[in-house]
Amino acid sequence: MNYRQQFAEEIYTQLEKKLDMDEIIPLIEEPKYNTHGDLAFPCFTLAKKLQKAPRQIAMELSEKVSAPFLEKTVAAGPYLNGFLNKEIVSKQAMEHINKEQENYGSLSAGAEKTITIDFSSPNIAKPFSMGHLRSTVIGNALANISEKCGYKAIRINHLGDWGTQFGKLITAYQLWGSEEKVRENPIKELFHLYVSFHEQVEKQPHLEDEARFWFKQLESGNEEALQLWKWFREESLKEFAKIYELLNIKFDSYDGEAFYNDKMDDVVQELKAKDLLSHSDGAEVVDLTDEKLPPCLIKKKDGATLYATRDLAAAIYRKKTYQFDKSFYIVGQEQRLHFQQLFLVLQKMGYNWAAELKHVPFGFILKDGKKMSTRKGKVVLLEDVIKEAINLAYQNIEAKNPALINKEEVAKMVGVGAIIFHDLKNERQNNIEFNLDEMLRFEGSTGLYVQYTHARACSILRKAPSENNLAIGGLTDSYSWPIIKTLMDFPDVIEKSFQQAEASVVAKYVLKLSQEFNKYYGYIKILADDAEQSSRLALVKSVTIVLKEGLRLLGIKAPEKL
RNA sequence: GUCCCAGUAGCUCAGCUGGAUAGAGCAACAGCCUUCUAAGCUGUGGGUCGCAGGUUCGAAUCCUGCCUGGGACGCCA
Numbered sequence: 001m002n003y004r005q006q007f008a009e010e011i012y013t014q015l016e017k018k019l020d021m022d023e024i025i026p027l028i029e030e031p032k033y034n035t036h037g038d039l040a041f042p043c044f045t046l047a048k049k050l051q052k053a054p055r056q057i058a059m060e061l062s063e064k065v066s067a068p069f070l071e072k073t074v075a076a077g078p079y080l081n082g083f084l085n086k087e088i089v090s091k092q093a094m095e096h097i098n099k100e101q102e103n104y105g106s107l108s109a110g111a112e113k114t115i116t117i118d119f120s121s122p123n124i125a126k127p128f129s130m131g132h133l134r135s136t137v138i139g140n141a142l143a144n145i146s147e148k149c150g151y152k153a154i155r156i157n158h159l160g161d162w163g164t165q166f167g168k169l170i171t172a173y174q175l176w177g178s179e180e181k182v183r184e185n186p187i188k189e190l191f192h193l194y195v196s197f198h199e200q201v202e203k204q205p206h207l208e209d210e211a212r213f214w215f216k217q218l219e220s221g222n223e224e225a226l227q228l229w230k231w232f233r234e235e236s237l238k239e240f241a242k243i244y245e246l247l248n249i250k251f252d253s254y255d256g257e258a259f260y261n262d263k264m265d266d267v268v269q270e271l272k273a274k275d276l277l278s279h280s281d282g283a284e285v286v287d288l289t290d291e292k293l294p295p296c297l298i299k300k301k302d303g304a305t306l307y308a309t310r311d312l313a314a315a316i317y318r319k320k321t322y323q324f325d326k327s328f329y330i331v332g333q334e335q336r337l338h339f340q341q342l343f344l345v346l347q348k349m350g351y352n353w354a355a356e357l358k359h360v361p362f363g364f365i366l367k368d369g370k371k372m373s374t375r376k377g378k379v380v381l382l383e384d385v386i387k388e389a390i391n392l393a394y395q396n397i398e399a400k401n402p403a404l405i406n407k408e409e410v411a412k413m414v415g416v417g418a419i420i421f422h423d424l425k426n427e428r429q430n431n432i433e434f435n436l437d438e439m440l441r442f443e444g445s446t447g448l449y450v451q452y453t454h455a456r457a458c459s460i461l462r463k464a465p466s467e468n469n470l471a472i473g474g475l476t477d478s479y480s481w482p483i484i485k486t487l488m489d490f491p492d493v494i495e496k497s498f499q500q501a502e503a504s505v506v507a508k509y510v511l512k513l514s515q516e517f518n519k520y521y522g523y524i525k526i527l528a529d530d531a532e533q534s535s536r537l538a539l540v541k542s543v544t545i546v547l548k549e550g551l552r553l554l555g556i557k558a559p560e561k562l
Numbered sequence: 563g564u565c566c567c568a569g570u571a572g573c574u575c576a577g578c579u580g581g582a583u584a585g586a587g588c589a590a591c592a593g594c595c596u597u598c599u600a601a602g603c604u605g606u607g608g609g610u611c612g613c614a615g616g617u618u619c620g621a622a623u624c625c626u627g628c629c630u631g632g633g634a635c636g637c638c639a
Binding site: 257443 | 565566567574575581582584585587597604619634636638
């Protein structure tokens, strides 16, 4: 079904080996304008080799190249353009998709391989911010896409459940906290305490010492501190679980920072044994001047470890535990340097598998062009945003289709879908200006647009005479053709999105397919009772299969009725 | 100061590993529901692709410099 490859082969034989297949394949492109056909081969590179004008080469090739899957080849200036045989190609494509169903587009590149994906990783006792949403949504989509490529994906939520902020929190709790309030609304109350601490510390600097003291107590196993920490952690996890439930995301591991506390000593010892540690201003570091990077800090002056130490321990532990072939870290772009350092240190330790570690950075969510500040408590709560989206979706359903049976359920799919899609439709590196109105928009290039298209298509299938036993024939009209071609692109889209670790590739794809289908829907009466009806229905069915699967990869549900 | 990311229509963004005439959505305006879900479709207007060089048969795309915005740069994560 790979016509690009076949087209290249035809050219290859006709060229009598003047160019290798490896040289021809990347040259083949899709013409920008459909009047130019489906495949194009520019002859510029050949012109030099053959000492002939590109136009002439194209002309000569057009007379020679032919194959059953090609309707014709035409020389258009320096290009050799190939037109696919719509009858044969469309029949094959639709038969294939309807046979494979949701497995269409699955790849085997990752078969027998494992990938760990570190994502979401919220901080305990702090609200789930919009920034964490990005990591969560991108990571989940990439995990799904990895699985589609054949990998076994391990979803790891590397919780921020350790660190000096707990000293601050315990201090604040003992001064101003109440058990009752925390139980009532854990995250809000804990976050309130955290914010209060930062407010008060300006007037009472000794609070910092108090916080340090309590963190020290925590580290050395003080029972009181430990009990509080455990409690805060549990309450926070309960809150996060609500959000993951709404987003329909599950993890294989919640081993966060605290989990590695007892595993860092070994790492430090190993670094010492391998003679990688050096002293600098009282701290212990791995020097990276050869790599033109600032040194990687391993231990503070006071002997405490740092996040680099923790991440080293985590990487080594994960390699041992999961035997991964690849490992992704879905973490904001501001931590680029940290991951560069981390991977280099692992290399220096002799771990060649460090080459398979990949930081997948993403842009900020900005408020008025600036990074949102969490310390001052000015944060938009994700849970509120999701609830608002669901609520709005519900109102829309009430207005447009009040007879719908399971309105609450569908509203949830639509509202959550809107938020996920809004995040995934653009390249992850772009910064996003926080804009609630835009997130909750339900027209144009949105998740709903895709869901709506899917529901429309499903509606047609419900009305079709008999959905089963479709006698699929080829479709040759110009309205179905772009859909067929886009449907055929799906496997390539999966591959590309995985290689680039870019879920937006899939999001853009489902938008494009939806757009083409909606045009078709407008022009063609699908249920018209004529000889091609079953073929058209096969096309509609193919579209629903691919849209549903594409949305699933992004983490979005595709209701059959809207 | 050094390094990283970005700069394309009024706004938000596409543009595949260089290829033919620069593409969507939103916003504006004009149309399309007795007929498969109008949360849709069709049409119109709107561009010195940040600036200046360079490489090439060919540059929005690659290289260099500059400008603008954001970020990172040792004891937070």
